[in-house]
Amino acid sequence: ICALPSRIGRTQLRAVQKLSEGPYVETETYPKEMEMSPAVLKGWVGGEKGFDPLGVTDALPVYWVREAELKHGRVCMLATVGWIAGDLGFRFPGDKFQAVANSLEAHDKMVEAGYMLPFLGAIGTFELYSLWLLFKGWEQEVNRDAGDFFLGKQFLPKEPEKEKEMRLKELENGRLAMFAFSGIVTQAAITGKTWPFMSASQAELDDLVAKHRSKEQELFALAVEERDPEGIHSLALLGLQVQDRKNSTEELMQKIKELENQLEDQRSMIVEILSGQPRKKNTSEPQTFAPAAPDAPDTPDAALEPAFGPALPGKLRTFLEAAGREAMDLISQNQELLEAFTELNGLGETGFESLKTPEQRALLLSLVAAWAIVTESALNLKDLTFEDEDLQAVVAALDECGKIKEWDMARCCCSENAFSSLMNALGKQPLSRLALGYNTLGLQGLGSILNAASQHLTWASTLSSLSLEMNGFGDEGCLKLVQSQRFLPGLGVLELGWNQITYRSTEALASLLRSSSLHRLGLAGNALGTDGAVHLILAAELGRELELDLSMNSITSDCLRQLVGWASEPSKASQAQAVHLTVNLEWNSIDDPEQVKALAKALLDGGFQATESGQALFQLANNELRGLPASEILDASANLIML
Numbered sequence: 188i189c190a191l192p193s194r195i196g197r198t199q200l201r202a203v204q205k206l207s208e209g210p211y212v213e214t215e216t217y218p219k220e221m222e223m224s225p226a227v228l229k230g231w232v233g234g235e236k237g238f239d240p241l242g243v244t245d246a247l248p249v250y251w252v253r254e255a256e257l258k259h260g261r262v263c264m265l266a267t268v269g270w271i272a273g274d275l276g277f278r279f280p281g282d283k284f285q286a287v288a289n290s291l292e293a294h295d296k297m298v299e300a301g302y303m304l305p306f307l308g309a310i311g312t313f314e315l316y317s318l319w320l321l322f323k324g325w326e327q328e329v330n331r332d333a334g335d336f337f338l339g340k341q342f343l344p345k346e347p348e349k350e351k352e353m354r355l356k357e358l359e360n361g362r363l364a365m366f367a368f369s370g371i372v373t374q375a376a377i378t379g380k381t382w383p384f385m386s387a388s389q390a391e392l393d394d395l396v397a398k399h400r401s402k403e404q405e406l407f408a409l410a411v412e413e414r415d416p417e418g419i420h421s422l423a424l425l426g427l428q429v430q431d432r433k434n435s436t437e438e439l440m441q442k443i444k445e446l447e448n449q450l451e452d453q454r455s456m457i458v459e460i461l462s463g464q465p466r467k468k469n470t471s472e473p474q475t476f477a478p479a480a481p482d483a484p485d486t487p488d489a490a491l492e493p494a495f496g497p498a499l500p501g502k503l504r505t506f507l508e509a510a511g512r513e514a515m516d517l518i519s520q521n522q523e524l525l526e527a528f529t530e531l532n533g534l535g536e537t538g539f540e541s542l543k544t545p546e547q548r549a550l551l552l553s554l555v556a557a558w559a560i561v562t563e564s565a566l567n568l569k570d571l572t573f574e575d576e577d578l579q580a581v582v583a584a585l586d587e588c589g590k591i592k593e594w595d596m597a598r599c600c601c602s603e604n605a606f607s608s609l610m611n612a613l614g615k616q617p618l619s620r621l622a623l624g625y626n627t628l629g630l631q632g633l634g635s636i637l638n639a640a641s642q643h644l645t646w647a648s649t650l651s652s653l654s655l656e657m658n659g660f661g662d663e664g665c666l667k668l669v670q671s672q673r674f675l676p677g678l679g680v681l682e683l684g685w686n687q688i689t690y691r692s693t694e695a696l697a698s699l700l701r702s703s704s705l706h707r708l709g710l711a712g713n714a715l716g717t718d719g720a721v722h723l724i725l726a727a728e729l730g731r732e733l734e735l736d737l738s739m740n741s742i743t744s745d746c747l748r749q750l751v752g753w754a755s756e757p758s759k760a761s762q763a764q765a766v767h768l769t770v771n772l773e774w775n776s777i778d779d780p781e782q783v784k785a786l787a788k789a790l791l792d793g794g795f796q797a798t799e800s801g802q803a804l805f806q807l808a809n810n811e812l813r814g815l816p817a818s819e820i821l822d823a824s825a826n827l828i829m830l
Contacts, residue, residue, distance in 0.1 A: 232354040250333050254321055257334030260361015263368040270371055274381035276741065276776070286689050288714030288741075290382075291375045379657065379685060445598065445625075448570070506561060514554055517547060524551065549580035556584035556591070565593030565620070573601040582612040592649075595622040607635040614639030617649040624656035624682065633664045640674040650675055654682040656709070665692040669699045681705055684736070685712035690719040697726035700733070709736040711771075717746045720772070725753060729766050729795070729804075736771040744779035746772070747786045750805075754789035765796045766827060771806045778811035787824035795827055803829035 228239070231249060243252060273290035283300045287293050297303050317336065324331035331337075343350045374384050507515040518524050542548050559566035578601055585591065594613060601609075606628070613621070626632070633655070640646050653675065660668070665688050672678070688696075693715060700708065700723065715723070720742045727733055777783075786805070795804070804827040817830040 232351060232358060248325070250325055251321070253333040257358065257361060258317070259365055260358065263364035264361055267364050267368045267371065270368070270375075271382045274375075285716070286691065286714075288687055288689060289375070291372075292687065503558075506558060510554060510557075514550060517542075517550060518554065545574065545576055548574070548577050552577055553580040553584040556581050560584075560591050563592065565595050566591055567595045568599055569595075569597050571599045573599065573605060575602055575605045577601075578605040578609050582608055585612045585616060591616050592618060593620045593622075594618055595620075596626065597622065598625045600626075603631050603635075606632055607638075610635040610639040611642075614643040615645055617645055619649055620652040620654075621646075621650060622652075622654040623658070624654045626658055628655075628658040628660075630660060630664050630667075632658065633660050633667060637667060637671045637674070640671060644674065647674055647676060649677070651677055652680040653678055654680070654709075655686070656682050657685040657712075659687060661687045662689055662692045666695050669695040672699060672703060676704070678703060678705060680707045680709075682707075682709035683713070684709050688713040688715065690714075690716050690722075693719040693722040697723055700726045700735075706732050707734040707736070710740065711736050711738045711774075713740055715740045715742075717741075717743050717749075720746050721749045724750065724770055727768050727770075729768050732767045734769045734771070738771050738773040738775065740775060742772060742775040742777065744777050744782045747777065747779070747782035751782070751785045751789045754786065754793050754795070765798050766804045767798060767802075768804060769802055769806065770804065773806055773809045775810055777807060780812055780815040783807065783812060783815060783820060783828065783830075784823065787820055787828050790824050790827045795825065797826040801826055803827055805829070 228244065228249065231253065270290045273287075273293060278284045278287065283296070283302075287296045294303070297306075320329065320331060320336065323329040324333070324335075343353055371382065375381070378384055503518075507518055542551060555568075556566060594616075621636075623632075623636070628636075636655075640650075655668075658664075660683075664686065665683065668683075688710065696708070696710070699705070710723075715737065720737045720740060723735060723737065727735055790804070797803070803821075804824075806829050808830055812830060815830060820828050820830055
């Protein structure tokens with residue numbers, strides 16, 4: 188044992204003990220609180236807190252391990268600060284840097300721009316230098332500590348104890364940064380949000396409502412005392428404003444809750460896979476809905492009574508009787524499934540995942556599709572993971588049972604081939620509304636949608652609402668959608684929020700506004716920026732019934748400055764008319780009250796007029812405009828700006 192190298196670890200000592208005749212006794216003693224600390228860590232910074240339960244230092248030299256730990260810790264400290272700075276809006280000068288929406292997409296955007304190759308070369312050069320230093324230091328050819336690159340040592344304290352303390356701080360902050368950076372990247376990838384991954388809280392909402400009630404009482408007392416009709420009108424508009432802000436906040440909180448539920452589902456799936464029991468694909472033929480099952484008994488209605496559960500409504504009972512005993516038992520004996528049919532609230536994860544066999548899943552989906560057709564209601568599917576056979580059953584039901592007018596599928600997962608088949612089947616249906624938000628379809632999924640529109644041409648005369656939020660189309664997908672607009676001439680509502688759309692798409696979107704009959708274009712949560720927002724606002728017509736949603740697009744006060752110039756043009760004053768356009772600029776970075784006041788004055792001087800409904804031209808709630816009286820701006824702008 189005495190002949191073993193001095194850097195040998197405890198695990199090896201205990202292994203050698205088995206070869207010796209006498210019991211092994213450690214020659215060094217350790218305090219009780221340090222029993223988990225390997226002896227090889229003594230003398231290293233942080234050694235008194237050493238923790239190596241996996242015995243890494245038994246297999247690798249501490250010098251190498253500490254070199255790697257310091258390097259990764261330093262990189263992660265820089266990466267954490269850089270990621271947060273990028274999400275907060277800091278950018279290098281230049282259009283290619285400014286066009287990056289957030290830190291998550293920065294790498295891919297820089298690869299596309301061609302900047303990453305020289306960056307990789309610089310890092311590779313530094314890595315070769317550090318590897319050379321590592322070997323020289325390990326062989327003691329260079330007097331060097333692990334992680335020492337001969338930079339910044341002059342800033343260390345001169346006293347040994349304080350120097351050791353400073354080195355320990357670097358080590359521990361590096362360890363924390365490695366965990367922090369991993370968490371930040373994971374959170375950004377899963378939620379699609381930017382740091383700090385938070386939204387308005389319920390407490391903020393309650394505080395807003397309390398302030399509104401106080402202001403409401405004040406205005407009401409003043410209006411009654413002075414018999415002021417304008418005061419009562421301002422009070423009504425203020426109520427509409429607060430209610431609108433409350434609704435938007437509640438909607439945002441609901442989306443956060445939905446994302447949290449989706450994250451929990453993904454965690455469960457990961458645990459399932461790691462446990463060695465992943466979900467199995469079935470290869471059996473799906474069972475589809477048939478109007479009259481051949482094995483259905485020719486008996487009175489009582490023969491098909493469910494074994495238990497509430498009484499079925501007459502129309503649903505007739506429907507299930509036609510489908511047969513298996514369909515009757517499947518729906519009537521499952522409360523979640525029964526509610527999906529009786530309340531028409533859509534098929535969700537709970538009821539679908541409770542089914543034990545692929546045949547039951549296929550039967551259920553064919554029944555849901557057929558029931559939506561029979562009742563002329565929307566077919567709602569939410570938070571479901573489909574096998575290919577599942578959607579084959581839906582396609583068969585659509586082909587056999589008739590026509591459906593509304594399709595809503597959110598946060599669902601299926602293969603690209605299955606989705607393409609589904610879109611091909613839906614392309615033959617006279618849909619008036621197609622909602623496919625939050626499915627991360629990507630460009631290939633969008634291609635399936637546009638192919639269905641162009642091949643069958645059914646939607647050209649029927650489809651009025653298309654919702655495609657949070658599908659990751661980007662600028663390329665946006666351009667393809669605009670180019671295919673001729674196959675969807677009747678669209679009145681188009682939702683493209685949270686699709687990583689940037690300024691590069693503004694010209695295509697502007698042409699869409701000019702050539703289409705849209706009355707709502709939703710672009711919330713993208714990266715259009717100030718210039719993109721101004722471009723789209725100027726492309727819209729004031730007298731047209733149109734709601735343009737540009738909330739959460741990193742728009743600054745410079746947008747209002749440019750709009751002041753636009754509103755002050757003599758041509759605009761000569762064309763003064765009632766304004767039917769509504770532009771939502773909420774949840775942006777507008778923080779200059781003076782620009783708001785200047786825009787209000789320009790609108791008032793230009794003769795712009797609100798409609799009788801009191802709908803504002805610009806909605807600026809939830810920006811950085813604290814202390815700016817909402818009623819003052821509402822009056823100064825002739826009810827055209829609402830905070």
